[in-house]
Structures are given as structure tokens and as C-alpha cells.
Amino acid sequence: MDMDTLLVEPIGLEQVEGALGRFFEESKVRAAKIGPGYHGLWETLERCTAGGKRFRPRLVMSAYQMLGGRDLENAAEVGAAFELLHTALIVHDDVIDRDFIRRGIPNVSGRYRSIAEAAGMSAEGARHVGFSAGVIAGDLALSNAYRLLERVEASAAVRRRLGEILDEAVFASAAGEFLDIETSLNPAMPPLEDIVHMARLKTSVYSFEGPLQAGAVLADAQEEVVVRLGEFGRDAGIAYQIADDLLGVFGNETRTGKTNWGDLREGKRTALMSYVSARPEWDSISSLVGSPGMSAAEADQVRRILVDSGARDYSADLAADYASRARTHLESDVVPAALRAALEPVVSAVVDRVR
Amino acid sequence: MDMDTLLVEPIGLEQVEGALGRFFEESKVRAAKIGPGYHGLWETLERCTAGGKRFRPRLVMSAYQMLGGRDLENAAEVGAAFELLHTALIVHDDVIDRDFIRRGIPNVSGRYRSIAEAAGMSAEGARHVGFSAGVIAGDLALSNAYRLLERVEASAAVRRRLGEILDEAVFASAAGEFLDIETSLNPAMPPLEDIVHMARLKTSVYSFEGPLQAGAVLADAQEEVVVRLGEFGRDAGIAYQIADDLLGVFGNETRTGKTNWGDLREGKRTALMSYVSARPEWDSISSLVGSPGMSAAEADQVRRILVDSGARDYSADLAADYASRARTHLESDVVPAALRAALEPVVSAVVDRVR
Missing domain, CATH: 1.10.600.10 (Farnesyl Diphosphate Synthase)
Incomplete structure (x- = not known):
């Protein structure tokens, strides 16, 4: 996506x-x-x-x-x-x-x-x-x-704050990239908690939280707004990443612009995989996931198991859940209605694409 | 070195x-x-x-x-x-x-x-x-x-200047790394002018010019001193790089901590190679230089040609020449005698090591 x-x-x-x-x-x-x-x-x-x-x-x-x-x-x-x-x-x-x-x-x-x-x-x-x-x-x-x-151009305090936001974005993104490599060394699929943590590090911080907070800080917004936007960004980014991983496996290739078995061949650590790996169905596909030579028929078999085991629905629900949490962070008088209206489509689009 | x-x-x-x-x-x-x-x-x-x-x-x-x-x-x-x-x-x-x-x-x-x-x-x-x-x-x-x-902590003007110095260091180093890769794609040895240009980009700017100028700018030194230190740094860095390349081929492995044929095997573009490649002796070694399988005996043969063709002396003289130019930039009343005395050993050491 x-x-x-x-x-x-x-x-x-x-x-x-x-x-x-x-x-x-x-x-x-x-x-x-x-x-x-x-x-x-x-x-x-x-x-x-x-x-x-x-x-x-x-x-x-x-x-x-x-x-x-x-x-x-x-x-x-x-x-x-x-x-x-x-x-x-x-x-x-x-x-x-x-x-x-x-x-x-x-x-x-x-x-x-x-x-x-x-x-x-x-x-x-x-x-x-x-x-x-x-x-x-x-x-x-x-x-x-x-x-x-x-x-x-800004006051020294605002400049310092902007510097910290950019720094946090770089620090978290590097951590996310690194954890990605680290978990790929372990053949076991990580628990969901780790998947969500990595999504936050790799996606939320630099793509959602950082830009929103930087805009707010430069506008001299009150602290509570900056905090709310950070919370919104965190959950919106996690929702986005879970949905994006779903589309990486089930998406229409023409629309996503990517092949939809690259992630399966690579054995990408996603909420889908974390869920299915804890179920008995895992035995029938564990040797296929992450195998560079996976055929189209094998990819179809993996997808079928992901649907039948409930992993697909679980992931779609999880994305919707994070999207909905993201929305609640904006439900505050300190967040202007216009900003809420502008950000709403961001989370709706995430959920719509995977439903 | x-x-x-x-x-x-x-x-x-x-x-x-x-x-x-x-x-x-x-x-x-x-x-x-x-x-x-x-x-x-x-x-x-x-x-x-x-x-x-x-x-x-x-x-x-x-x-x-x-x-x-x-x-x-x-x-x-x-x-x-x-x-x-x-x-x-x-x-x-x-x-x-x-x-x-x-x-x-x-x-x-x-x-x-x-x-x-x-x-x-x-x-x-x-x-x-x-x-x-x-x-x-x-x-x-x-x-x-x-x-x-x-x-x-510094005035806005000094901070801006420090930012520019760091930026120039990154910009030049990246250029030097990139030109290194680019010239390695061309089987011909580059002219000396290009070797000196790369040495300046890769070595002088971030290791000599930048640090000296940043120290001077933070001390609120007058502009002429900043310029002089930049010129000193440029020529000292070039002298250092030429000398370092000489030691990479002729240096004592124990002292340099590197093998002294890695550069020959890699076909590293140096003043030595640029010089010899324009001489008739080049024909006898051109197929050896840059060959990953070069033996110790072949490395000795290349070294002999580098000595006999005059490439070694030429490079040593060139390093000494840049070191001496570096020194002349400090010969000004605006450069305090103590600073001149502190920087003098930097260029002397370069020349001493390759003589």
C-alpha cells in the first residue's frame, strides 16, 4: 500500500x-x-x-x-x-x-x-x-x-525540539531496521508484541509521529496536542504496517506495484506469520515460508492456510483495532476539528484497503 | 600510516x-x-x-x-x-x-x-x-x-559557519568515495591531477581543513587565519595521502598494520601508479596491477619497477612538496607562532616516514 x-x-x-x-x-x-x-x-x-x-x-x-x-x-x-x-x-x-x-x-x-x-x-x-x-x-x-x-527559523527552544524529533526518527528507524535483521536470524516467528514494536520503530516514528509533532511544535501548539499527535501517529503507523503486510501477501499486484509472494519467499516477520506460527496449521507451511524457491502453487497453499487458520482475519481486525485506537487519541478538545477531519482519512484508508 | x-x-x-x-x-x-x-x-x-x-x-x-x-x-x-x-x-x-x-x-x-x-x-x-x-x-x-x-554553544553566525564546515566535510568525503569507485571502473590509471583531487576530497577536507577551521571559527579567529588553516589543511592532507599510499606499497607491514600488497592487488589509484602508467615500464606490470591473485613474487616485481621507473622517488618528492607548501601557508603574522609550532610536526612526520 x-x-x-x-x-x-x-x-x-x-x-x-x-x-x-x-x-x-x-x-x-x-x-x-x-x-x-x-x-x-x-x-x-x-x-x-x-x-x-x-x-x-x-x-x-x-x-x-x-x-x-x-x-x-x-x-x-x-x-x-x-x-x-x-x-x-x-x-x-x-x-x-x-x-x-x-x-x-x-x-x-x-x-x-x-x-x-x-x-x-x-x-x-x-x-x-x-x-x-x-x-x-x-x-x-x-x-x-x-x-x-x-x-x-524558530526560537532556540523550538529548534532544539525539532532536532530531538528528527533524532528520535533516525534513532527509531535504525533500531527497526536492525531488529528486522536480528529477528531474521532466528528461524522462529517472533511474538506479536515484537511485530508491533518493530512496526512502531520502522514506520510510526519517522512517517507519522515525527512529521505530525514537528508541524505542531513549529506552530507553537500546546504540549497536550503534541502528545496526542504522537499517540495518534504511533497507532496509525502500526495499523498501516499491519495492513501493508497483509497487502504484501493478499494484495492485487497491479494495485500494490509489488509481487505478492516476495514477502512469503523472504519469510518476512508479520502479524500474519506470528499468528499462524502458534497454530497447528503451521507445521504444513513452515518449511515453505522463507524458501527462496517457493513456486506460485506453494504461495497459494500458504495463502489458503493463512485464510483457513484465521490469520488473515486476525491481522485485518488488528489493523482496524489500531486504526480505531489512533482515532480516539484525536478525540480531545485540544485537537482542532479541522485537523481531526484531515487525519481521519489516513486511518480510514488503512482499514478500507484490507477489508 | x-x-x-x-x-x-x-x-x-x-x-x-x-x-x-x-x-x-x-x-x-x-x-x-x-x-x-x-x-x-x-x-x-x-x-x-x-x-x-x-x-x-x-x-x-x-x-x-x-x-x-x-x-x-x-x-x-x-x-x-x-x-x-x-x-x-x-x-x-x-x-x-x-x-x-x-x-x-x-x-x-x-x-x-x-x-x-x-x-x-x-x-x-x-x-x-x-x-x-x-x-x-x-x-x-x-x-x-x-x-x-x-x-x-555559540552565536547564530558561528553555529551557521560550523554547520557549513561539517557539511563541506561530508559533501567532499562522499565525493571522494564516489570518485574512487568511479575511477576504479576505468582500467586506465587516472592522471596525477585526478589523484590529487581525490586525495583532497577524501582526506584533506574532513581530516585536516574541517577540524582546523572549526576550531578557529569557534575561537572567533579573524577570517585570514581561517583561510590560511584551510590552505594548510588542504596541502597537508594531500601530502599525507600520497605518503600513505607509498607506505601501503613499500611500508613495513608490522609498523603500518596492513599488508603491503593489498593496494597492488586492488589496483588502487595512487600517484605511484599514475606516474608509472605513463612510462614504457608500465607494459611489463599493467596486467599484474589489480589482479586479485597476485603472488608475493609478482608484488616484488611490481615494487622493483616502481623503484626503477622513478615512481617511488617521484611520489616521495611530491609528498614532500605538498608538505612544504602546507608549511608556507602558516608563514603569516596572523598565525600565532604556537599554532605554527603545533602544526609543524604534522607535516614533518609525513615527509620523514617516506624518506
Whole structure:
């Protein structure tokens, strides 16, 4: 499920595009002075950033404006910082997942793998050149998320707070990526508690909590609103991740843009798998899940067991449950009705897609 | 050549250790709340940072104090930021170079490769787990270099300047790493001009220019001093890199801690190779240089040609030349004699090692 299906009113997105455009323009001019190759790396990074639907900047801008913020140009730098963090995380995530394609086109690693192959390098050497370029490009996006945040004009206290929010997003995302690797070393499926914890770390903090809280803090919102938005973001992100994992197995490939057995072959740790692994049906599929050579027929067999064991319904209910919890955090007089109305579709869309 | 052989008076290093110690302590406490595995990753990162001799913080502290700075605690945060940037770059550089050992002990990738192997993973899978942990750990070090810089107390103008210096260090280092990969795709050895350009990008900016200029800016030094220190750092870093490449081929393995044919096998682009590749002698060794299976006898043959063709002397002279240029930048009344005296051994040591 691409996050662009989660509708949030696009206010001030033009300013976010402006901030990103200026940043890449300046960077490309600097890079060109070093050499055409480095300029090319920056162009590639810009293309990786261009494909997205600005979900995180949308949350920043919505929270900021609906809590009384008026300086869109300033808030846009915060939105752009979160977008660049997102780029950094997907570029490095693709290195970690050994993916060379993103949104149907070659990613940073894919592009530089092709260049190395064309230069006559061995397949393994070219893959590594691709990964290396991905590491470097992700580093540039990550460090410049901090740089964009430095451009924000605000009091020292607000700046400190924004810095802490960005830091928490990086700290939690890195933890989530790391736990993902760690749990994949253990053949047993983790308990549901761990799955939810990882969803919060990998998804909620940087994609929901951070952008919403940053927008609120920049608008000088009262503390209770900032706390409520954090709670909403946490549960909305968990709901999103559980639903996304469901779509990864049962989704329509054309709509999701991904094959729907990649996660099964990889043995991805999800609520679905955690649930079924504690049931007797698990014995009949445990040797298939996580096997790289899984056939289409075997994938169908696994899906059937996931339905029959109740794992699919359980996961869909769980996503709906977190979505509903997310909603309750907004039920407070301190949260303006307009902001509640803007955020409501985010959780509704999650539930609608998996029902 | 390890940079700890380049002597700079260790003033205020205790404060730098304090700043790094506090940072890792706080981070480990936070990480432990997420889980023991993530805490372990932070311990590994701390160990990677602990092995160094604080060359960059030494430069920060020397410049700061000899230009009149008195708040050692504050300057130590800048020193710690550059040390953490150094950790980030070596951790990611090891991923790019596919190295699992650093300073004789397993690096981040080496540690997590072993853990994955012990968990029963295939050799290739375990290597990739190692690289993935390296990517994540490097990201944490990189983003926290920015965080440490945020802790520095200074006027808005000085803070902006410090941010620009760190940014330039990251931008140039990434460019240097990238150009390294790019030139390795071309079988021809690059011209000397490109070798010097890469040395500046990879070594001078973040290890010499940045730390010296950051110390000076924090001490509110006059602009001419900042410029002079940048020029000194640029040429000293180039001299260092050329000398280091010479030691990589001719150095005593026990003293350098590296094998002295790794660079030959890898076909590393150096001043030595650039020089010899334009000479008739090149024909007799071009097929050996960069061949992973190079024997000890073949390495000796390459070394002999490098001596006989004059490449060795040429490189040693070039390093001495850049060291001497570096010195001339300090010959100005605006540079205090004490600072000149502190920096002099840095360039002398470079030349002494390769003579």
C-alpha cells in the first residue's frame, strides 16, 4: 500500500517542492564543480526523491497550519527535511534488502550496477558497486535532512525540539531496521508484541509521529496536542504496517506495484506469520515460508492456510483495532476539528484497503 | 600510516573523551530500552570509536586554544562531532571496501557476520548481514555528528559557519568515495591531477581543513587565519595521502598494520601508479596491477619497477612538496607562532616516514 493512497489535504506542498528543488539545485551546482560523475549521483538522488507523494511533508504541513501556523515557507523546510530522511531510509533499505528496483525503475544501486556492468565488471563486482553508490547517496540524503532542518527559523527552544524529533526518527528507524535483521536470524516467528514494536520503530516514528509533532511544535501548539499527535501517529503507523503486510501477501499486484509472494519467499516477520506460527496449521507451511524457491502453487497453499487458520482475519481486525485506537487519541478538545477531519482519512484508508 | 604518528599536542583531549563518553552513555541507555540487540549495536559502534587516537579532535582543540579559545568543554563537542564523523566514514568505507577487520579486530560488519554465521546463515547471507549492520551503524554515527554539533554553544553566525564546515566535510568525503569507485571502473590509471583531487576530497577536507577551521571559527579567529588553516589543511592532507599510499606499497607491514600488497592487488589509484602508467615500464606490470591473485613474487616485481621507473622517488618528492607548501601557508603574522609550532610536526612526520 503506497502512502499516497492515504489522503491528507495538500496544503503548502508547493512550498515543500520549492524547498526540495532549491536544495537539489544548489547541491547539483556544487557537485558539478567536483565532476560530472558526482553531479550524476546527485541527479540520481533527486530522481529518487521526486517519485514520492510527499506523505510526510503533507502531515507536517497539515499539523502546522491547522494548529495556527502561517509561515508556509518555513514549515516547508521541515517537510523537506522529513522527505529527505525518507529518501535516505529507502535508499539504504534497498541496499539492506538487496533490491535494485524501486517503484518500477532502477534505484541508486540499480543504476550504478548497470554502469559497472557496462564498464565490463563481473556480476558480483557490479552489484557491489551498486550497493556502494547506494551507501554514499543515502549518506548524503541523511546528512542533508539535518541541514534542511538547520534552515528553519524558530526560537532556540523550538529548534532544539525539532532536532530531538528528527533524532528520535533516525534513532527509531535504525533500531527497526536492525531488529528486522536480528529477528531474521532466528528461524522462529517472533511474538506479536515484537511485530508491533518493530512496526512502531520502522514506520510510526519517522512517517507519522515525527512529521505530525514537528508541524505542531513549529506552530507553537500546546504540549497536550503534541502528545496526542504522537499517540495518534504511533497507532496509525502500526495499523498501516499491519495492513501493508497483509497487502504484501493478499494484495492485487497491479494495485500494490509489488509481487505478492516476495514477502512469503523472504519469510518476512508479520502479524500474519506470528499468528499462524502458534497454530497447528503451521507445521504444513513452515518449511515453505522463507524458501527462496517457493513456486506460485506453494504461495497459494500458504495463502489458503493463512485464510483457513484465521490469520488473515486476525491481522485485518488488528489493523482496524489500531486504526480505531489512533482515532480516539484525536478525540480531545485540544485537537482542532479541522485537523481531526484531515487525519481521519489516513486511518480510514488503512482499514478500507484490507477489508 | 596511522594518523596517531602525526603529533599534535593533546590539549583538552580529556574533554573530548568526556563528550564522547556522555554521548555513548546516553545512547546506550536509550538503546537498551528498545532491546539488548540494539544496545549491542551501540556498544559495537562505541568500540569502533574508541580505537582511534583522536587526530581530528586534536586539530580542533589545538586551533581553538592557540587562537584564544578558553571554553574547552564547548570546543570538545566540536572535536567529538568530527570524531563521530570519522567513525561514520570508516564504518561505511569498510562496507564499500568489503573489509571485515579494522585495526586487527573485527569491525561492525565483521562482528555481525560472525553472529549471522553462528546462527547458521550461509557465508554470502552472513556477509550481507554484516554489511547491513555496517550501513545502519554508520548512519547512526553520521547523524549524531550533526547532533553533537547542535550542542555547541555559540552565536547564530558561528553555529551557521560550523554547520557549513561539517557539511563541506561530508559533501567532499562522499565525493571522494564516489570518485574512487568511479575511477576504479576505468582500467586506465587516472592522471596525477585526478589523484590529487581525490586525495583532497577524501582526506584533506574532513581530516585536516574541517577540524582546523572549526576550531578557529569557534575561537572567533579573524577570517585570514581561517583561510590560511584551510590552505594548510588542504596541502597537508594531500601530502599525507600520497605518503600513505607509498607506505601501503613499500611500508613495513608490522609498523603500518596492513599488508603491503593489498593496494597492488586492488589496483588502487595512487600517484605511484599514475606516474608509472605513463612510462614504457608500465607494459611489463599493467596486467599484474589489480589482479586479485597476485603472488608475493609478482608484488616484488611490481615494487622493483616502481623503484626503477622513478615512481617511488617521484611520489616521495611530491609528498614532500605538498608538505612544504602546507608549511608556507602558516608563514603569516596572523598565525600565532604556537599554532605554527603545533602544526609543524604534522607535516614533518609525513615527509620523514617516506624518506
